[in-house]
Amino acid sequence: MTAEDFASRMEKAYDTVTNDPRQPNYARAAQAQYRDSYKDGKYKEYNLAEKDEGSWWVMVQDNSRLKEEAAWNCNELPFWVKNGDTPTVKNAVTPQILAELAYNQVQLPTTKVSLAPANTTKVNLPTWAWLDGAKFKEVSVTAALNAAGVNIQATTTAKPVSLKLEPGTADAETYPASAECAINDDGSIGEQYTKGNGGRTPPCGVKYLRSSGNGTFSLRATITWDITWTGTGGAGGDLPDATFGSDQAVTVQEIQAVNR
Structure with missing residues (x-):
């Protein structure tokens, strides 16, 4: 995701949870903490200031295969990758993973x-x-x-x-x-x-x-x-x-x- 897309996604999820009276307090607190880690924690304002220097990588699951145990092996939190760098985390998309998808x-x-x-x-x-x-x-x-x-x-x-x-x-x-x-x-x-x-x-x-x-x-x-x-x-x-x-x-x- 671009920095703008990631920021929009995070803010939308935060507003949805915190403004829903049906959500328990612990869920609101968890969502706020999750949001803050990218807004005011390790990252600042979703890296919008560096939006042209990299992109956000996020977990994506195949919804048609969620019953398979391997579908839950990809559990990395979103992370920032600079342009030209190859992610080293497990299950990051590589040419071989694309080959397996093909x-x-x-x-x-x-x-x-x-x-x-x-x-x-x-x-x-x-x-x-x-x-x-x-x-x-x-x-x-x-x-x-x-x-x-x-x-x-x-x-x-x-x-x-x-x-x-x-x-x-x-x-x-x-x-x-x-x-x-x-x-x-x-x-x-x-x-x-x-x-x-x-x-x-x-x-x-x-x-x-x-x-x-x-x-x-x-x-x-x-x-x-x-x-x-x-x-x-x-x-x-x-x-x-x-x-x-x-x-x-x-x-x-x-x-x-x-x-x-």
Whole structure:
């Protein structure tokens, strides 16, 4: 906050509490003491005389996450920071904290894979699976703090690196055997099935060894995203990988043979 904004906020809070007859005396006294520490105590008149030399840093909580214990770890009283200085107190906003905030806002596409045969396959028939490279590209979000002379930012980038297939039954084989399909150079995963590939082993897929009967198997596809960030002053690094999965129903039928 600027010195003017902070002074206005403090005076408004003081007037609200002290002029409310419903407030107990101890609450009025506490608010007056709190105000005086910035008006007539360690600081003088909210540092208005130095308003162009710095800014006030105050605690801000995410109201949507107040039930989390960590939301209460930031309990520093407001403090003054000169322009160009980096706050050294715990939980002060840094490029890395902005990168973590950006991480929470990254919107990644769903992981429903394309299948061939689509949704209904046969026992012992290799089913091809793939994801379109045009859809699974790097995703970036930038968070910035630009107020009261402070200008820092960070960009968090998610890059897809692999697809894991879980057939939904132990009676199945995956391609490759590890069930981890690597990303291709063009950003796609697996290979789209085309006519003429029937005799090939899919680079990414699954083969069911028994029928799903009257039901379906729940094929789960999970994408692993590598998360990195860069920020003001050349800062940067890695954040924990993100994994996002979705399930899709697959019907597996017995191959019907007819003897003549």
